[in-house]
Amino acid sequence: MNPIASINPKDAKLTMAHFYVAFISLFLGATAGLLQVLVRSGKVTLPAGIQYYQVLTVHGVLLALVFTTFFIIGFIFATQSKTCGSYTDGERRWGWIGYWMMTVGVAIAATFILLGEASVLYTMYAPMMAHPMHYIGLTLVVVGSWVCGFVVFHRHARWRKENRGQVTPLLSYMGVMTMIMWLVACLGLATTVLVQIIPWSLGLVPTIDVLISRTLFWYFGHPLVYFWLLPAYMAWYVVVPKVIGGKIFSDALARLSFVLFILFSIPVGFHHQLLEPGIDPFWKYLQVVLTFLVVIPSLMTAFALFATFEMRGRELGATGLLGWWKKMPWKDARFFAPFMGMLFFAAGGAGGLVNASHQLNQVVHNTIWVTGHFHLTVGSAVAMTFFGVAFWIVPSITGRTLTPKVNKLGLIQTWLWTIGMLFMSGAMHTAGLYGAPRRSAFSTYAGNEDTLAWIPYQIAQAVGGTFLFLGALLMVYIFVYLAFYAPKGETEFPVGEVHDQAEKVPAVFENFKLWVAITFALVLFAYTIPFIDMIQNAPPGSPGYTNVIGRQ
Known part of the structure; x- marks a missing residue:
């Protein structure tokens, strides 16, 4: 590593190791995504031996799980090292242990996907069953991420001990809250995988209770979305103000929004199960209400960000309601990419309100609308923000420079991704309103007169997917260039004031025990009685009952 790197070279090496896996996953996952949309358009047939749902699983696992998790942990490590100071040798050693656990887990899970033994759409979602080694591999990924989380907790606690009475660095605080959410959310996933799915897939038990398994999965599934989003919020709140030359509107407001996300985003899984029987409507309604409360910290974030933009615009001479728009650094890829992600997230949030509404959900449930929604949130807001972060963090921590040429390429990459997502996600949302199924290959509906209206939208998805694939290729090229070939020099690590x-x-914001206790109280309130009902009314393992499924 170059001696003018912005963080300890040993910490930079750990961060870059996570980024290497993340961007390899981006390339492979984007390739699988391109194959998916081409197959759905009816214009391409996969070679013999490769199945559509196998490709779909590769796409989902590599992009939604591997790319995000590895990038997030690498980003948190780098920002904490920058704002709190270097990790100790012991902390760094545990960071490497977590990294290798995750990497080995990815290799195991990927092996069984490629062998055709785990075409389960990337989820741990009964009654679909994969080879037990697939689940064991993904379990290693999760446990490895927990190890990394405890490294983040330990470094933050050490800073507090060494700087008593001072406000902790905002980025470190946000990293801790992100990993707290991840650990609490993973309890549901760990329970269903270790107690239900792995024994079932090994043949140790003959049946699995699908309702309980899905409920535990969705206890995890919704906060998973915010595990993706909170690191993007870290960049929006702290990095973007520095990039535009402004200041953070409010440190307290930023911390409060992260507290509210933890409180409101975990006990809300039933809004993904609104059409499933076996759950009392009252508890569904309660969790829908809690889901809508997540809008509050989202609106707080929007207010804080646009207040920052306006204050900076007025410092530069802007007047009027939207005068700041002309003063933003639109030719700076470090700003342009995350800002476009913010705009996509506004649209994704609106779609999320549809998904969480009991009545409107019945229109779009299990249609490709839902897939389009995920592509607006994790595929646009999160991915584009991560790309914007990569433009500066990679050269900054490796002692290289973000050249004007690469900055231009970053702008082109952002436009490719924007155009591609407008085509693909727009087509997915529209086709979903026509009833196009959520996960289907062209062959499942080709020739059906009732569904011929979907075909133009599938072609539009293929056009969008092609743009996105080109954007992914360009992003991987930019990453490799910045990591290994960019001129040596100093690149700013932008941390806002x-x-x-x-x-x-x-001071109460630092009381993590309080917020975790309140979160568990909300979880117990939202889930205890429904779980008692599910267990008491669980049917026997008989073929006549739909929510207890035997081995396939």
Whole structure:
């Protein structure tokens, strides 16, 4: 590593190891995504021996799980090292242990996907069953991420001990809250995988209770979305203000929004199960209400960000309601990419309200609308923000420079991704309103007169997928260039300063035990009685009952 790197070279090496896996996954996952949309368009047939759902699983696992998790942990490690100081040798050693656990787990899971033994659409979702080694591999990924999480917790606690009475660095605080959410959310996933799915797939038990398994999965599934999003919020709140030359609107508001995300995003899994029998409507309604409360920290974030933009715009002479728009650094890829991600997230949030509404959900449930929604959130808001982060973090921590040429390529990459997602996600949302199924190959509906209206939208998805694939290729090229070939030099690691007139940060925000306790209280309130009902009314393992499924 170059001696002018912005963080400890040993910490940079650990971060870059995570990024290497992330961007390899981006390339392979994007390739699988391109094959998917081409197959759905009816214009391409996969070679013999490769199945559509196998490709779909590769796409989902590599992009939604591997790319995101590895990038997030690498990003948190780098930002914590920058704002809190270097990790100790012991902390770094545990970071490497977590990394290798995750990497080996990915290799195991990927092996069984490629062998055709795990075409389960990337989820641990009964009654689909994969080879037990697939689940064991993904379990290693999750446990490895927990190890990394405890490294983040330990470094933050050490900073507090060494700097008593001072406000902790905002990026480190946000990293801790992100990993707290991840660990609490994973409890549901770990329970169903270790207690139900792995014994079932090994043949140790003859049946699995699908309703309980899906409920545990969705206890995890919704906060998974915010595990993806919160690191993007870290960049929006702290990095983007520095990139535009402004200051953070409010440190306290940023911390409060992260507290509210933890409280409101975990006990809400039933809104993914609104059409499943076996759950009392009252508890579904309660969790829909809790789901809508997540809008509050989202709107707080939007307010804080656009307040930052307006304050900076006025400093540069902007007037009027939207005068700041002309003052933003649109030719800076570090700003342009995450800003476009913000715009996509606004649209994704609106679609999320549809998904969580009991009545409107019945229109789009299990249609490709839902897939389009995920592509607006994790595929656009999160991915584009991560790309924007990569433009500066890779050269900054490796002692290289973001050249004007690469900055231009970053702008082109952002436009490719934007155009591709407008085509693909727009087509998915529209086709979903016509009833196009969520996960289907062309052959499953080709020739059906009732579904011929979907075909133009599948072609539009293929056009969008092609743009996205080109954007992914360009992003991988930019990453490799910045990591290995860019001129050596110094690149800013942008960490924003809080505005002079911002309110003080209440000490209660650092009371992690309090927020975790309240979260568990909400979880117990939202899930205890429904789980008692499910267990008491669980049918015997008989073929006549639909929610207890035997081995396939």
